[in-house]
Amino acid sequence: MDTLLWTVPFLLAICLLDSPADACSCAPAHPQQAFCTSDLAFRARVLSRNLEDNPKTQLYATPLKIARYDLEDVKIIKGADKVPILKHVYSPPSDFMCGVELMEDTEYLLTGRLNGDKVHIGLCDLVRPWAELIAPQQQNLLKYYQLGCSCRIMTCFSLPCSVFADDECLWTDLVRNEHKDGYQARNFACLPQPHLPTLCSWHHGLAPAPGETEDDYDEYDYEERPEPLRARARPDFYPPGTKYNRLVI
Structure with a gap:
């Protein structure tokens, strides 16, 4: 054993x-x-x-x-x-x-x-x-993933799906008929919000972190985001190139 x-x-x-x-x-x-x-x-x-x-x-x-x-x-x-x-x-x-x-x-x-x-x-x-890793995922691996280990990522396997707690981020790559290396997996980390550490949300790997500016990342051509699933979104600071952070489907 x-x-x-x-x-x-x-x-x-x-x-x-x-x-x-x-x-x-x-x-x-x-x-x-x-x-x-x-x-x-x-x-x-x-x-x-x-x-x-x-x-x-x-x-x-x-x-x-x-x-x-x-x-x-x-x-x-x-x-x-x-x-x-x-x-x-x-x-x-x-x-x-x-x-x-x-x-x-x-x-x-x-x-x-x-x-x-x-x-x-x-x-x-x-x-x-x-x-083979794109720039946002390299940055997430080197910098952001370790900052988000207190957050929880909830996998959406089929509709409907939702998050139930503030420290959860909803991962929807699988319901978009994508494999596990889909758009969210390639680009995003689930991180605590700086002003409210108990609330987690998706953060783009090349979005400015606290204390940084947009100029640090303006040379990267962001990967096109798939059309959002039909959802109600709670207001938050969802990163550039994206529309929803916490999906309730």
Whole structure:
């Protein structure tokens, strides 16, 4: 049982392993949720991949393998106090076991979990090539997600859906027939409002933070926002290029 615990991020993964044909699947999550529930978040370039025996299965007749990825250019965004030096990460060797495969000589944004003194990543963690992230999401990862971990993101799976508390933001990408990397996931973080920390709302990754000005971000061509769902909106400070923040559908 111990060997399975580290393969499943807390509250985000559901592994369906009833038959050999089944694979690991993950509950849809906004990137901020994956960030906030992880022990670590970091940028790193992958040097190499090696398979080695999983020490937790050494007593098995045939020990299971685990993939070790050697890293360089590591920049820890969250969790530097837990792992001041990070040179390796570990993952199950296949997606059947909730593992991920990283490409060598590629820089990634990764979230992971501590298991003893080792960092493990899995299919349900945030695993993205850094070059594929648009500017707002890079800014959210580097700056804003960690400021919003006291907020709650509520996933809308079907209509009607709503938020019920001031610290909630409604995530509607899935009901727009988009996948989990939809418009809100790519562009927004759910943050406490500066003047009222108990009230959370969506914040565009390139919108000025308190103390900053529009001039800091005026060179970015904002991604076009989909048409808003029919909704009643509570007045707030919804960021540039958007119309609604707290949808009640």
